[in-house]
Amino acid sequence: LxxxxxxxxxxxxxxxxxxxxxxxxxxxxxxxxxxxxxxxxxxxxxxxxxxxxxxxxxxxxxxxxxxxxxxxxxxxxxxxxxxxxxxxxxxxxxxxxxxxxxxxxxxxxxxxSYKEGTTGAVMTSDYAALSADLTASQAIDRLREAAPDKETIYYTYVVDEQRRLLGFVSLKDLITARRNARVGDIMHKDVIFSRVEDDQEASARKIQKYDLLALPVVNGGDALVGIFTHDDALDVITQETTEDMEKLAAITGAHEAGVYLKTPSWIHFKNRAYWIVGLAALGLISGVIIHSFQASLMHMLILALYMPMVADTGGNTGSQSATVVVRALALKEISPKDTFRVLYKELKISVLLALILGGLSWLKVMFLSRGDNIPMGISLAKAGFAIAAALALQVVTATLAGAILPLFAAKMKWDPAIVASPALTTVVDITGLLIYFTSAKLILGV
Amino acid sequence: LxxxxxxxxxxxxxxxxxxxxxxxxxxxxxxxxxxxxxxxxxxxxxxxxxxxxxxxxxxxxxxxxxxxxxxxxxxxxxxxxxxxxxxxxxxxxxxxxxxxxxxxxxxxxxxxSYKEGTTGAVMTSDYAALSADLTASQAIDRLREAAPDKETIYYTYVVDEQRRLLGFVSLKDLITARRNARVGDIMHKDVIFSRVEDDQEASARKIQKYDLLALPVVNGGDALVGIFTHDDALDVITQETTEDMEKLAAITGAHEAGVYLKTPSWIHFKNRAYWIVGLAALGLISGVIIHSFQASLMHMLILALYMPMVADTGGNTGSQSATVVVRALALKEISPKDTFRVLYKELKISVLLALILGGLSWLKVMFLSRGDNIPMGISLAKAGFAIAAALALQVVTATLAGAILPLFAAKMKWDPAIVASPALTTVVDITGLLIYFTSAKLILGV
Missing domain, CATH: 1.25.60.10 (MgtE N-terminal domain-like)
Structure with missing residues (x-):
């Protein structure tokens, strides 16, 4: 070269x-x-x-x-x-x-000047605008001249002298209208629009919902200042979902067209270390709980053996409901006002899961610990029952926590995805251990 | 009403x-x-x-x-x-x-008749097609008549008598061209297209990459049979990323405009139970490993206390790299041929994470277990070192496993997201326990 x-x-x-x-x-x-x-x-x-x-x-x-x-x-x-x-x-x-x-x-x-993540920061100012007085054929002539400089000429916005949005016409409307029809008469008056400060994802979802090529964007004075186009929508949605997925895996950082191989390892490390180190610190709480039950564990080793199983299952079922709820919130399928309907649904789902997983874990204990020595004359079946009951209760708790935390975050206008991950992990770890040792105490008396 | x-x-x-x-x-x-x-x-x-x-x-x-x-x-x-x-x-x-x-x-x-998930199953047959012999003004007249029946008239495809794709013209090209210019002369000849059997997500990404309004779709005989539009692209990308997110949380099932509140709980349960029950079954392997080291645990209870911490940390770091790699694969930022570059990068990242997390876990052991009685004259610092070393090694292993499993799946033309979740959890659980007990044996001699 x-x-x-x-x-x-x-x-x-x-x-x-x-x-x-x-x-x-x-x-x-x-x-x-x-x-x-x-x-x-x-x-x-x-x-x-x-x-x-x-x-x-x-x-x-x-x-x-x-x-x-x-x-x-x-x-x-x-x-x-x-x-x-x-x-x-x-x-x-x-x-x-x-x-x-x-x-x-x-x-x-x-x-x-617009803040990252707002519609203003994504929009372009190369839009086509017309006055309502033109005829369809005059409008087409204007668009023909303007075409090379405009992002799209397929959607044109009709504005008054203060550039306030009056309506929009598509090029299809213009070429199918009578040549001398007034733009003001053929334009659509109920225009779907966004404001510069609106969240970029909300604007992208409007494009998707209404099948638009472009969305006009107005400023605080209701004047048209830009358009947000269908290709902006694709890019914004790709970026936002990538960030949501990464947040669910406790990874921070904006993901702007971030090409994996080109991002320095150091940046990857920083984005991943942030929450993982935070989780390790929060893990101190679980550590304290485990230590406070050290005597029970020493007395009945079988409880120690199944502690990871209960923790894992709680984590898995909690992340299932969290993922589903975070996604449903992002797609506007639900909002915080649906909290009770969501919880009722998750309760039903989790009870079914708890019955199956509880049953399976009882069988697992009966099989893996057959022949083990359990102190205090407790039967293996009873010990297994205590473990299975704790696991089942933990499945229900974790599933509900996975649903309620992102809903609560959305209600508080926080980011549901980030709350869903590290906060959920910590909460579920703690409830899991408390349920486990309480169940052992109540059922087995240790 | x-x-x-x-x-x-x-x-x-x-x-x-x-x-x-x-x-x-x-x-x-x-x-x-x-x-x-x-x-x-x-x-x-x-x-x-x-x-x-x-x-x-x-x-x-x-x-x-x-x-x-x-x-x-x-x-x-x-x-x-x-x-x-x-x-x-x-x-x-x-x-x-x-x-x-x-x-x-x-x-x-x-x-x-087209299979779900292919471009053919998403495309529409309401596209506008023209012959190359028309003039620009004749073409506009045709489009004007056809407008009410067509999904879009902004992109028109030029075909021969066998409906083979010769080129495409946009309405912008047509209205800015001389009135009597031949369509065959102004059309773009290098048309970006898809085939009916192509994956729907690949077609959506083409729309995104090339900023298209629509993508022509041809059949096995190279004849134009439909178009895949920008709003199809938004819907397909939303659906596919939702499915990827759910698969990462071990949830199966297609997510077609699946509105959370309207999906019956029973379907949610089925989609979630599938892998969670599978994971519980695979958990038998971890159970067997834990039981085979029962004697060591009984001998040195401190090992049992920190078993959940090592398992959790491995799971968290593995799911970080898995999420990043699954997403990079979906966005075509990487492909299986980049395996070595990806692994080298993840190795660097994981070693940094391992050093920090290992150090933190050593401090945690020193703090939480201060004053505990450790048998065989082993110092707490040494026991903590064995646990921290196992945790650090597990961070590296889990991170690399999280990267290599989706890459391997992509290479085998399997779905990276589904392999990343249940397979990863199982692999990481098993490697984690083996590393933990091996480290205890080598460093502490139990």
């Missing part, structure tokens, strides 16, 4: 999809990728660049000349451009801003 | 979005919902119906007259219609088919 002639780079860039070229460039050293981008035909270079991961973009940008970087920023889609801007060092930001046109500078500053 | 006048039903249906009306209808008894649908203005009724969950659709359909049902099917989008058809009883299927037009009958039969 270092010696490649520039004509073949141009040909290469024109015969593949920008997303595929970006994939290929990701594995090149920055300096070589910059050569390829620099020689790609003009708008294509920015398009390929926009398909790169943000981290790759930032590292490539830091090595570019001010002029090249400004040229690239001018041609990038506004949302990608603002994201890259946020990733740049403040020196680089201050260096490149003066090289941009006034309008671009303001656009970048505005889009970059 | 039972006494409501039909005019107000009509007004209601026209003033809300079909998706919202469907939401409201879901909580009505079937008979009342049928009344509302029956009195909604003609195409709107089918649109509202299409937004209902498939189970609700099926139960409502079973109570409709043959004529009403046939009328509804005729107006539903082909993909939703085929899905409903698959859910109907075979009597109902045979009853309604003769009431449909020949073309609709064949369309339903064909779409219903």
């Amino acid at each position: 270092a010696h490649a002639d520039y004509q073949s780079i141009r040909n290469y860039c024109q015969s593949y999809h920008p997303a595929d070229i970006a994939d290929a460039l990701s594995s090149f050293p920055d300096s070589e990728a910059r050569v390829v981008l620099g020689h790609a035909p003009a708008p294509l270079g920015a398009e390929i660049f926009s398909h790169l991961d943000e981290d790759v973009q930032a590292s490539m940008a830091s090595g570019m000349s001010r002029k090249d970087l400004a040229g690239l920023l001018a041609e990038m889609p506004p949302d990608d451009r603002a994201d890259l801007f946020k990733k740049m060092s403040s020196e680089l930001q201050e260096n490149v801003l003066p090289a941009l046109a006034q309008a671009e500078r303001e656009d970048i500053r505005r889009l970059a | 039972a006494h409501a006048d039909y005019q107000s039903i009509r007004n209601y249906c026209q003033s809300y979005h079909p998706a919202d009306i469907a939401d409201a209808l879901s909580s009505f008894p079937d008979s009342e919902a049928r009344v509302v649908l029956g009195h909604a203005p003609a195409p709107l009724g089918a649109e509202i119906f299409s937004h209902l969950d498939e189970d609700v659709q099926a139960s409502m359909a079973s109570g409709m007259s043959r004529k009403d049902l046939a009328g509804l099917l005729a107006e539903m989008p082909p993909d939703d219609r085929a899905d409903l058809f698959k859910k109907m009883s075979s009597e109902l299927q045979e009853n309604v088919l003769p009431a449909l037009a020949q073309a609709e009958r064949e369309d339903i039969r064909r779409l219903a």
